[in-house]
Amino acid sequence: MKTTIHIYHTNDFHSHFENWPRIHQFLQERRAWHEEAGEEVFIFDIGDHVDRSHPLTEGTLGQANVERLNETGYDAVTIGNNEGITLPHEGLDLLYEQAAFPVVVANLFDQDGSRPKWALPSFVFELNNGLKLGITGVTAYYSAFYKGLGWEISEPFNELQTQVQQLTKQADLVVALSHLGMYDDEKIAQDVPGVDVVLGGHTHHLFHEGKLVNGKLLGAAGKFGYYVGHIQLEVDLETKSIVSKKARVYQTSEELDAPLQEQESIQQFYERGRQALQQRVVSLPRPFSCHWFEASELPQLLCEALTEWCEADGAFLNAGVVLDGLDAGVVTKYDLHRILPHPINPCLIELTGAELKEVLRQTFDKKWPHLAIKGFGFRGKVMGQFVYDKLEVDPIHYHFKIDGQEIEADKRYRLATLDMFTFGHFFQPLYRATHKKYFMPEFLRDVMEWKLLQLTSYTK
Structure with a gap:
């Protein structure tokens, strides 16, 4: 006798609530459909459901995302880096307090080595037909970031090996929820015996009909x-072995029906977030401008704030990181989130003068201003021109100064900038630098708030 198990999965949702009404309706309908047919059905999320660039997620620190998962009937989730390293420690500790499902992440620990109270290394579902389905989950190994937030994260493959070995003794089928990325998912299939299915995320890859690796x-x-x-x-219920397995995806915009009042639901998500962020921050005596391709006040102000916040010798950033200006009058948390929605942290990097000059020379490359950036925490449109504080740059004659003094090749300097510039693909000296300090959990909007408060007489 044979039975069919259906597993629906989402990953890297990133708080794109404009797609949620269709996903919610589809998954609820599918569950009812399969259960009526006597078939087993599970719904899993593979992490990065939370993204603080949406005001609803920001205003509730992700708890509205968990409400959505509860309402839809998810059976289990793992965490991604957006849950893990864009929330403060206490924010992540409270995120799943009301979760109606297990949170399975095997490689995250408190600093004392214990597991968080809300996290399980694995979980076993007992099916009505006697089969047991075991799941485990792992998340991306951003050790420095987790440590900066008061967590410890272990190498995921070792934890995965341990959990799968235990699950194969307890369960008939094993599914790995992997927020590690496509190439690591393939490595799991090759190197971790006992896994039957790997559901992946993190690198935003798409397998239209799944992918078979090592069976x-x-x-x-x-x-x-x-x-x-x-x-x-x-x-096969007698042998408890998989007879066949197949995968597909459904395109939300084309294959999922629109529920009634879809647009109203989407707007309500946004409006609820806006209302949650109405706390007054400052009252500005005049407007502050923002332009991406010419000098303007807000990007320059943020750059100066980075120097002060990080206690650096100087700073640079791209003007495109500030999405808009601020009007005169009351500025709320929502206003700061609107102009700086990125989950980007300040970063302090120690460089030699030679390395610093090379980075500054590269910032004048003509490719930058109109370059569209995807990922790295950036939630804007284009890079924009670079903005400097206490740094003077003449790339034509190769003259570089910091605080009015010529930069010396062998001297060491402290540069403040955005963490995204240390992730590769931008400036190799920043990527390779061994002395980096990430300021966490503060984002750029927190630094901007701090600076604006210095400029005004209003105090909270």
Whole structure:
């Protein structure tokens, strides 16, 4: 006798609530459909459901995301880096307080080595037909960032090996929820015996019909809720072995029906977030301008604030990181979130003068201002021109000064900038630098708030 198990999965939703009404309706309908047919059905999320760039997520520190997962009937989730390292320690500790599902993440620990009270290394579901489905989850290994927030994160493959070995003794089928990325998912399939299915995320990859690696089925549903994944396993109940397995995805905009009052629901998500962020911050005596391709006040103000916040010798950033200016009058948390929605942290980097000059020379490359940036925490449109504080740059004659003095090649300097510039693909000296300090959990909007408060007489 055979039975069919259906697994629906999402990953890297990043608080794109404009796609949620269709996903919610689809998953609820599918669960009812399968259960009526006597088939087992599970719904899993593979992390980065939370993204603080949306005001609803920011205003509730992600707890509105957990409400959505509860309402839809998710059976289990793992965490991504957006849950793990963009929330303060206490924010993550409270995030799943009302969760109606297990949070499975095997490689996250408190600093004393214990597991968080809300996290399980694995979980076993007992099916009505006697089968047992075991799951474990792992998340990306951003050691320095987790440590800066008061967590310890272990190397995911070692934890995964341990959990799968235990699960194979307890369960008939094993599914890994992997927020590690496509290439690591393939490595899991190759190197971790006992795993039957790997559901992936983090690198926003999409497998339209799954991918078979070493006989293991990999599933991934892209990003932003553009797709929902579906794994179908046919299992022989006598041998408790998988007879066939297949995967597909459903495109949200084309294959999922629009629920009634879809646009009203989407607007309500946004409006609830806006209302949650109405706390007054400052009252500005005049407007502050922002332009991406010419000198303007707010990007310059933020750059100066970075120097002070990080206690640096100087700073630089790209003007495109500030999305808009501020009007005169009351500025709220919502206003600061609107102009600086990025989950980007300040970063202090120690460089030699030679390295600093090379980085500054590169900032004058003509490719930068109109370059569209994707990922790295950036939630804007284009890079914009670079803005400097206490740094003078003449790339034509190769003259560089810091605080009015010529930069000396062998001297060491403290540069403040955005953490995204240390992640590669931008400036290699920043990527390779061994002395870096990430300021966490503060984002750029927190630094801007701090600076604006210095400029005004209003105190909270």
